[in-house]
Amino acid sequence: MPPLPVTVDSVILTVLEGTLQVLLVRRMDSPFVGLWALPGGFVRPEEPLENAAIRELRESTGVDEVYLEQLYTFGQPQRDTRGRVVSVAYVALLAADRCPIKPQRLEAEVRWWPVYELPELAFDHGAMVEMSLQRVRTKLEYTTIGFQLMPEAFTMAQLQSVYEVILDRSLDKRNFQRKLSLLGLVEPTGDVRKEGRGRPAQVFRFRDVDFVHLRERGIHVPF
Amino acid sequence: MPPLPVTVDSVILTVLEGTLQVLLVRRMDSPFVGLWALPGGFVRPEEPLENAAIRELRESTGVDEVYLEQLYTFGQPQRDTRGRVVSVAYVALLAADRCPIKPQRLEAEVRWWPVYELPELAFDHGAMVEMSLQRVRTKLEYTTIGFQLMPEAFTMAQLQSVYEVILDRSLDKRNFQRKLSLLGLVEPTGDVRKEGRGRPAQVFRFRDVDFVHLRERGIHVPF
DNA sequence: GGAATAGTGTCTTTCAGACAATATGTT
DNA sequence: AACATATTGTCTGAAAGACACTATTCC
Known part of the structure; x- marks a missing residue:
């Protein structure tokens, strides 16, 4: 059976300026050039999935010690217009004071977006964000997951x-x-x-x- | 980035003879020949992940209308000794009265095993079963997931x-x-x-x- | 009548949810 | 003194958890 390209995408959340915000990067390549997307990338041949997520996290934020949890695996054949790509999505929670990315750099290519005012997202990343919000809200009620967002x-x-x-x-x-x-x-x-x-x-x-x-x-x- | 083989594996659970049982198949091929494993197989190029799980389910049980839920994606590089394989695990719940596979066919190559008396399992399938039990137990308390096991x-x-x-x-x-x-x-x-x-x-x-x-x-x- | 299984009610304790007054600091 | 923010306690209703007796059928 032919192998499939596998990526990881991370929904990185923080609370900044009184709102829940998600980190997005502007796409430079086709498809969806210019649209905003979750940070992510291909899994390397000998790299555990979680390590790939941590690596992408470090590359986009400079931070690598965060709460990280696998969210869901998205594998619809049409989710990437170039051809089939399976994506394992992760949720990361980041305490605002430990993050080097500053808020509201409107012109930047990497920035925080309030989750209630998101732009159109590439691929099925909108669904990933939606699912991660549900997950975090639910877990807030029966775990200490919320503490990960505090200094x-x-x-x-x-x-x-x-x-x-x-x-x-x-x-x-x-x-x-x-x-x-x-x-x-x-x-x-x-x-x-x-x-x-x-x-x-x-x-x-x-x-x-x-x-x-x-x-x-x-x-x-x-x- | 080189693509990776992707499989689906299903933890198919039922309640039979007063115990929670999981469907296992005996492996005929290397690696782990003779050991028991979860039913599963490679995802086809244009096949959605869930469809692959449904297809494998139908092939192993003859049933295709069941509760099915994605469990977790296992991607440790060493989980398959032949080389790296990423596996998306699913949990399926099957009402015993709708299942054609009869209990306790000890010599069969496909049979139900009580989850508390499992043999050694191939790959990381033991961890998959363990995780699925936790998931089902948790969801039993705040969903109607248990109804799926009833006639x-x-x-x-x-x-x-x-x-x-x-x-x-x-x-x-x-x-x-x-x-x-x-x-x-x-x-x-x-x-x-x-x-x-x-x-x-x-x-x-x-x-x-x-x-x-x-x-x-x-x-x-x-x- | 005895055995087996089904069906039902009460009490206590815990806790979620609603609600307001007091304490301690700054200007 | 006025203001801002922090801190603390009570009451009520819902429901979890523990617990025992009565009802119906078969033998």
Whole structure:
């Protein structure tokens, strides 16, 4: 049976300027020249799929230590107009403060786009973004996946804001903090931070840096 | 970039004789001759991935209308000793009464194996089975995926038994029935069935034949 | 009547969800 | 003192989880 070209494409997400944003690159080659697309590329002959995703990630962002999760494999014969290409899509979550790419460089060839104001995307990349949003929203409720988008130290307001941005709805401050402290996943660093002219906020850090499946601990977290 | 051979492998599950069973075929060719493996094969040049999975399913079971869901894509370079092969794994759920393959044909080259007593499997198929069990168990709690394993008409005891077999623990009869009737997903057909020498059981059918994401309806179903 | 299986109801505890007042800092 | 932001507690309703008895049929 003839082999098929295999690519990886990554939906790289971050929270920047109060919105969930995805990294896109402008296509320089045919097909879809000039359209925006997810960063991706061909898998090398001896390269594990995940390594290919990490490599593409490093090439497009300069970062290589991020949360990475396989999303889905897209293999419709017509998804690439040049001929059949199978693409393994990944989702990456990147804390904004660890990313060298600055926001809103409108003329750049690589930039963040707010997920609710996307341009037309090449290939089936629109479907990939859509699926990744669903995945992240769902996992936000029963894992600590959201923590991957936070800096090491943060205030409760910042953390809640990230959850609100991803879920696209507002949350009750009191219920949010109650659940979070009930989970015991964060602890105060002892510092405080002055955000404006109000009362300074306590600064927190995560106890477990690692990804945690709350459901496997019998915990459900409907924020 | 050189293309790669792409296969699909299916973890086909059913509940038979009170256990969760997976369909395996004995390998006739190198590598791993004589070992058991998941049914699978190469994707054809113009064939969508899911169609390839359906085709392999039909070839191994004779059935082609089943619940089918993409599981994960395995692409470690060493997973096939002949050279690199990327495999897209699928999970299929098959109602036992719709399957022509009979249980316990010990000498056969294609047979059901209880998932808790598996032989050594070829390639990384053991990992595929493991991952599919996790997936199915998780989805059992917030979707109607379990219904795919039931015949059209069934008793409550049968339905509960399927849940117990998959989750590998016993459930409370009263709580199970309460939740199920609360969901409104089943209705009595009006018939009764004599299972042995006790009181006859009511026969039920599903209202929605289709797969339902209960979470999208705001429902959580921790059986 | 005894055995086998089906079917049903209550109580307790936990937690999600809605809701408002107080505390601590800046200007 | 006015303002801004942070922090904390209560009540209610829903449902998960534990638990035991009654109903119907066959022998």
